[in-house]
Amino acid sequence: MHPLLAPKEGERRLLLGNEAIVRGALEAGVRVGAAYPGTPSSEIGNHLFALSQELSGLYFEFSVNEKVAMEVAAAAAASGLRSLTCMKHVGLNVAADPFLTLAYVGVKAGMVVVTADDPSCHSSQNEQDNRYYARLSGVPMLEPATPEEARAMTLYAFELSERLELPVILRTTTRVSHARGVVTCGKLADYTLFEKGRFEKDLKRWIPVPAVARERHRVLLEKAHEAEELAARSEWNRMVKRGPVGVVVSGVSVNYVLDAVKELGLEDELSLLLLGFTHPFPKSLAAEFLSGLERCLVVEELEPYLEEALKVVVAEKGLSVKILGKAEGYLPRYHEFHPGLVKEALARAFELDYRPPEFPDTSWIPELPPRPPTLCPGCPHRETYRVVKEVLRELGEEEKTIYPTDIGCYTLGLLPPLKMADYLLCMGSSVGSACGFSVATDQRIVAFIGDSTFFHAGIPPLINALYQGHRFTLVVLDNETTAMTGHQPVPSQELRPEPLKEKPVISITKFCEGLGIPTVEINPYKKKEAAEAIRPILSSGKLGVIVAKAPCVLYRAKFKG
Amino acid sequence: MAQGFRILAVGVGGQGILLFSRVLGEAALVEGYAVAMSEVHGMAQRGGVVESNIVLGEVRSPYISPGEADVLVALEPVEALRALFRCRKEATAIVSTDPVVPQMVKDGLATYPDLPPLLEKLRTVLPRTYLLSGEDLARKAGSAKALNVVLLGALAGSKVLPLSKEAFLEALRRVVKPAYLDLNLRAFDLGYQAVLSAQ
Numbered sequence: 001m002h003p004l005l006a007p008k009e010g011e012r013r014l015l016l017g018n019e020a021i022v023r024g025a026l027e028a029g030v031r032v033g034a035a036y037p038g039t040p041s042s043e044i045g046n047h048l049f050a051l052s053q054e055l056s057g058l059y060f061e062f063s064v065n066e067k068v069a070m071e072v073a074a075a076a077a078a079s080g081l082r083s084l085t086c087m088k089h090v091g092l093n094v095a096a097d098p099f100l101t102l103a104y105v106g107v108k109a110g111m112v113v114v115t116a117d118d119p120s121c122h123s124s125q126n127e128q129d130n131r132y133y134a135r136l137s138g139v140p141m142l143e144p145a146t147p148e149e150a151r152a153m154t155l156y157a158f159e160l161s162e163r164l165e166l167p168v169i170l171r172t173t174t175r176v177s178h179a180r181g182v183v184t185c186g187k188l189a190d191y192t193l194f195e196k197g198r199f200e201k202d203l204k205r206w207i208p209v210p211a212v213a214r215e216r217h218r219v220l221l222e223k224a225h226e227a228e229e230l231a232a233r234s235e236w237n238r239m240v241k242r243g244p245v246g247v248v249v250s251g252v253s254v255n256y257v258l259d260a261v262k263e264l265g266l267e268d269e270l271s272l273l274l275l276g277f278t279h280p281f282p283k284s285l286a287a288e289f290l291s292g293l294e295r296c297l298v299v300e301e302l303e304p305y306l307e308e309a310l311k312v313v314v315a316e317k318g319l320s321v322k323i324l325g326k327a328e329g330y331l332p333r334y335h336e337f338h339p340g341l342v343k344e345a346l347a348r349a350f351e352l353d354y355r356p357p358e359f360p361d362t363s364w365i366p367e368l369p370p371r372p373p374t375l376c377p378g379c380p381h382r383e384t385y386r387v388v389k390e391v392l393r394e395l396g397e398e399e400k401t402i403y404p405t406d407i408g409c410y411t412l413g414l415l416p417p418l419k420m421a422d423y424l425l426c427m428g429s430s431v432g433s434a435c436g437f438s439v440a441t442d443q444r445i446v447a448f449i450g451d452s453t454f455f456h457a458g459i460p461p462l463i464n465a466l467y468q469g470h471r472f473t474l475v476v477l478d479n480e481t482t483a484m485t486g487h488q489p490v491p492s493q494e495l496r497p498e499p500l501k502e503k504p505v506i507s508i509t510k511f512c513e514g515l516g517i518p519t520v521e522i523n524p525y526k527k528k529e530a531a532e533a534i535r536p537i538l539s540s541g542k543l544g545v546i547v548a549k550a551p552c553v554l555y556r557a558k559f560k561g
Numbered sequence: 562m563a564q565g566f567r568i569l570a571v572g573v574g575g576q577g578i579l580l581f582s583r584v585l586g587e588a589a590l591v592e593g594y595a596v597a598m599s600e601v602h603g604m605a606q607r608g609g610v611v612e613s614n615i616v617l618g619e620v621r622s623p624y625i626s627p628g629e630a631d632v633l634v635a636l637e638p639v640e641a642l643r644a645l646f647r648c649r650k651e652a653t654a655i656v657s658t659d660p661v662v663p664q665m666v667k668d669g670l671a672t673y674p675d676l677p678p679l680l681e682k683l684r685t686v687l688p689r690t691y692l693l694s695g696e697d698l699a700r701k702a703g704s705a706k707a708l709n710v711v712l713l714g715a716l717a718g719s720k721v722l723p724l725s726k727e728a729f730l731e732a733l734r735r736v737v738k739p740a741y742l743d744l745n746l747r748a749f750d751l752g753y754q755a756v757l758s759a760q
Contacts (some may be wrong), residue, residue: 004625012590014583014586014587014590014596016600053748055674056698087653110572122601123601140688146597146621174599174601175599175623176622178599178600178601179597179598179599179623180582180583180586180596180597180598180599180600180623181597181598181623182595182596252623252624252627255597255622256620256622258625259620259621259622262619293716318591336624338624338625338626338627339622339624339625339626339627339629340626340627343626356626356627357626357627357628357629357649358628358650359627359645359646359647359648359649359650360645360646360648360650360652360686361630361688362642362645362646364679364682365642365645365679365680366674367673367675368639368642368643369639369663369665369666369672369673369674370665371573371608371609371610371639371640371663371665372609372661372665373574373607373609374607374608374609374645374664375606376607376609409607412607416668416670417668456687484607
């Protein structure tokens with residue numbers, strides 16, 4: 001039995017934030033899940049995938065990208081089945097197109113969109129603040145501070161979504177998704193049967209042609225008004241009024257503030273507004289909190305999202321409280337916080353004499369060798385990089401070549417001694433940027449992309465390259481799995497778990513050949529043969545594809561065990 | 562320390578820090594302590610530095626600031642030095658002395674420091690430092706991979722946390738797959754005894 005099914009109602013378990021979200025969704029009776037993996041959200045999809053093999057009443061798919069996953073979940077919710085999609089913060093950029101219009105057409109059954117942000121870029125290319133997607137779309141947003149809240153909020157998010165007929169954003173950050181804490185489980189929904197939903201046609205609802213869209217925008221704003229009233233009296237927004245100095249805080253920082261309050265001995269003095277239901281911003285509650293305060297510190301990671309909302313309230317209500325936040329230099333606008341940073345800001349807001357804790361003398365420690373993540377021993381990507389490098393060296397092009405790269409383990413090809421990664425924006429950008437470099441320079445271009453990333457966002461720019469006549473070599477590193485996020489399935493994999501054996505194998509080589517692009521498939525471990533096979537494509541400099549096919553060593557090991 | 566305990570576990574991707582912290586968290590749960598922790602997954606695990614923050618008792622923040630760790634558990638000696646600034650001045654350190662040489666050192670792009678004088682200095686800076694060859698003990702238990710559980714045993718043996726040996730053993734039984742339980746119980750005991758005999 002899957003470990004998330006074992007706990008009975010009232011049982012306590014030590015769960016990861018992401019596991020708590022899955023448990024909450026199972027208690028809410030989620031029927032359809034769809035996701036593309038991305039750290040720090042990946043475990044949600046992994047568990048739902050495993051659970052869907054075990055529960056006949058649950059469907060889950062790893063879709064090819066977040067946009068498709070969003071559309072799958074949206075259609076399920078439109079058909080009356082509770083659905084969930086989850087993604088890392090940048091995944092919502094990919095899914096933003098359907099998402100922003102989904103806010104107009106809405107849902108019938110509850111739909112939860114989990115976005116896991118990554119302040120400090122632990123495993124991401126940026127640290128964008130996805131709370132702005134709530135404001136941009138008009139969709140309600142909940143932000144848990146702990147795994148326990150993550151479970152309970154997921155459950156509530158489904159109810160809220162159904163009540164408003166809108167999707168609901170559940171926004172976490174790395175320190176919530178990958179925090180482990182004690183969670184008291186609720187009652188699981190019944191998953192014995194997969195009961196199909198029914199889609200009721202309604203042209204004035206589901207087809208946002210201009211006339212419908214204009215009306216649906218009005219409806220959305222009405223619902224946002226209702227949601228704001230719900231947020232103002234939500235149990236997830238807790239207010240304690242004590243002294244004239246206050247703190248407004250949300251997300252993981254709630255923990256940092258509560259610890260700091262205790263350690264600084266401010267329990268009897270500090271006024272607190274702990275926010276979990278953060279969009280629509282509960283203005284009336286904020287006004288009630290701020291009135292009578294002298295100063296108010298805002299503790300939130302990344303952008304001054306709450307801070308600016310509070311300043312609007314201050315201006316609208318003509319309050320005299322001074323808002324202390326990022327603009328005033330109390331806390332930084334970048335990277336994740338840590339408890340000491342918050343304690344220091346709080347002490348400053350209270351004008352307390354505070355010195356950060358002393359740590360042991362470290363002056364005697366020499367410069368330590370860095371330990372960046374590296375390609376695993378035996379990784380096929382390294383072999384592919386080497387053989388491509390060797391052939392380019394023979395051609396005298398190794399140094400001059402531009403190497404656009406992509407998102408995956410193979411981005412680590414940037415490190416010496418390989419140094420074969422020069423430019424990266426996002427999923428699929430290796431191919432699109434290769435098109436641009438082909439136009440803008442006379443340099444040789446060899447782009448690298450993984451199998452999962454190719455399916456995710458590599459196909460449209462490859463078709464663009466063919467049609468526009470761009471010249472570059474695309475190397476598809478097909479290791480038969482989405483390795484970096486924990487070995488999720490991909491359509492091209494031949495080595496696959498039993499439940500996926502029925503699905504077709506979609507060959508990247510055949511796909512590219514079908515487009516009429518010169519394509520070769522190589523086994524990167526067979527150096528000599530591989531070099532012979534790729535030499536014509538690399539030396540032609542014209543559009544060509546090399547598919548390096550060899551399973552990820554860690555993935556392959558799972559099948560032996 | 563009256564308010565709770567902050568334990569920082571550091572090591573290298575693949576050494577089993579996540580299992581270490583799960584068992585420790587479970588042991589706290591067995592003893593009825595509130596527990597919170599945070600980990601870093603994903604790319605950071607590919608042979609890079611891995612850390613896990615574990616807090617027990619009256620602490621909510623699942624993340625440890627500089628100068629705040631009560632206990633440092635290092636599965637690799639250089640990582641102990643790298644994380645030293647996260648410790649309180651009175652912290653207890655439990656360090657496996659077997660190096661895991663970074664790829665960059667193997668490629669000749671960086672140098673691995675000469676350990677003995679540094680570990681000697683560590684003892685003077687943090688008097689409550691326990692040094693042990695985690696790999697030797699793990700191999701003695703049956704597999705070098707049990708290094709994480711050797712260090713868990715050493716942590717239990719140091720008695721720096723208010724968690725009984727029985728709580729750790731129960732936690733191991735809950736978390737570890739039955740097929741590996743005996744191996745891990747042996748590894749735990751070897752770590753436990755190593756610290757007891759050092760005391």
